Amino acid sequence: MKTTIAEVGKHVNESVTIGVWLHNKRSSGKIAFLQLRDGTGFIQGVIVKSVVGEELFEQAKHLNQESSLYVTGEVVKDDRSPLGYELQVSGFEIIQEAHDYPITPKEHGPEFLMDHRHLWLRSKKQHAIMKIRNEIIRATYEFFNDEGFVKIDPPILTGASAEGTTELFHTKYFDEDAYLSQSGQLYLEAAAMALGKVFSFGPTFRAEKSKTRRHLIEFWMIEPEMAFMDHDDSLVIQENYVQHLVQSVLKNCDMELDVLERDKEQLKKIKAPFPRITYDEAIEFLKKEGFEDIDWGDDFGAPHETAIAEAHDQPVFITHFPTEIKAFYMQPDPTNEKVALCADLIAPEGYGEIIGGSERIYDYELMKKRYEEHGLEGPAYEWYLQLREYGSVPHSGFGLGLERTVAWISGTEHIRETIPFPRLLNRLYP
Structure with a gap:
């Protein structure tokens, strides 16, 4: 048999x-x-x-x-x-019968292993990481299907940046300029106006020349968008989703976590609701921790996020960032227009940001003003502004980085091991 x-x-x-x-x-x-x-x-x-x-x-x-x-x-x-x-x-x-298999039980350097990624995937630890990645994907579909979301596939080839940045991969689309998508969010907002609650799961691309253990050039994002949901509603969805992912891995990947020698007690602590601190509180905390170089209006780097995470044994939301350092589409706080109704979710144990999200601007005049401030014009953006003309409603969304989440839950130090074939600054093969 x-x-x-x-x-x-x-x-x-x-x-x-x-x-x-x-x-x-x-x-x-x-x-x-x-x-x-x-x-x-x-x-x-x-x-x-x-x-x-x-x-x-x-x-x-x-x-x-x-x-x-x-x-x-x-x-x-x-x-x-x-x-x-x-x-x-x-x-x-x-x-x-194989002969002279290049990856032997002895120690190999990371560059050698990355050169042989197509074979390295066969090892016990890499197998375990991929099984955990698969479980997180499975649990993602389970969560959003159970919550009544509709899966939407935004285009990968786009006419402009979702974030209004220049870190884009350029290509020619016949006689027009096109770019590889760095987020499906704008298209998902359109879909949310049609279907209420939607999500996408797909590849995104960032032409960011970074070599840190938290960055990839090509990575996968889960991006939900929700009509008639404000910032606080979105935070509840986010923490319930992350809790579901962790509990699903604990339930279905026990053997894989053992192979990776993951401290399961740390994961068992992950229960919603998660702690929340404002950007202002985070700045005050960091200054007390000795980060004298951080000032209001600065974005946080890896050391800042790690310090904040180490003060909690749960993921922690940092909310209400300055509008000037966030994307053009984020809804300002009605009580303080200098900050946005947004949040980053920081994973414990030094794994950094795994979710970024916000309430979106839904007022036509305010969005038009943002367009003028950011120099957004042409057909690549006109349709997005038009969403605010026809039945606009409060709505919110977020994006979870799959590889960073896999790294945290599996306890993997470097993000390059959490995707089957990583694309890095100096690596386009295998």
Whole structure:
């Protein structure tokens, strides 16, 4: 009977056949232990010489790392195994024998591993990170579907920047200029006026020449937009969403968290509601912590976010940033027009901002004024202004960076390991 490693628990004391790769091996006298993987998981295969015969046993002893096989054996319970089972091998068939696999169990430098990213993905830790990433994606669709959101796919090729910045990848769209999207937000606002609550999940691109462990050139964003919802309503959705992601990973990726040696007790603390501090309070706190160079009107960098995060064991919202350092579309606070109704959500343990969101300007005259202040003109922006002419309503939205969230929940230090094939300042392959 053919099965997978993930399904062996259904076949205890039965003989099964699994297509696998040899991850590692060791032998001791008349017994060989094969560490096998099939994409769904890892299992130990035990080969006893007296069971399989001398010829097959010798073949097993000389198998090379990452050779592919069909392995047949009996599934038995094993409490010492992280999986809870092992395979008592009765036979195997070699599909392809690998030679000189470049990634060995020894230590390799990050550049070497990135050059071999297409192979590095096969390792236990990278496999665990990708499984956690997949669970976060699955839980995202679950959360927004359960909350009544409609999935919308905004265009990747756009005529202008959503943020009004110049960090864009330029291309030609026949005889016009076009850019790779850095956010689907503007289009999602249009969709929210049609469907109420919408979200997108897709790639975004930032031509930002940054080499920090928190930045990628190409990354994935989850961007909800909600009609008839104000800033406070949005914060509740955000914290419930993040709580759902963490709880889903704890429930469904326990083994992967163990592989990564993630402190699960830290994740178990993540329960909504999250603490909230204003930008003003954050500035005051940072000055008390010794950041004398930070002044009102400055944006926060990684050290500032880390200091704020370390004062909490939950994600923390920083709200009401100065309008001058935020995007043109953010609704000013009616009690203080110098600050916007916006928030960044800072993850614990030094992982930085994972969400940015705000209430959007819905008044036509105010948005028109913002257009003039930011020099936004032409057909690339006219349609967005028009949304404020026909049945405009208060609305809010946010964007969650998938890779930063995966890094935090999985406990991965560098964001380059949280996406299958990272695009970095100096890397366009593999």
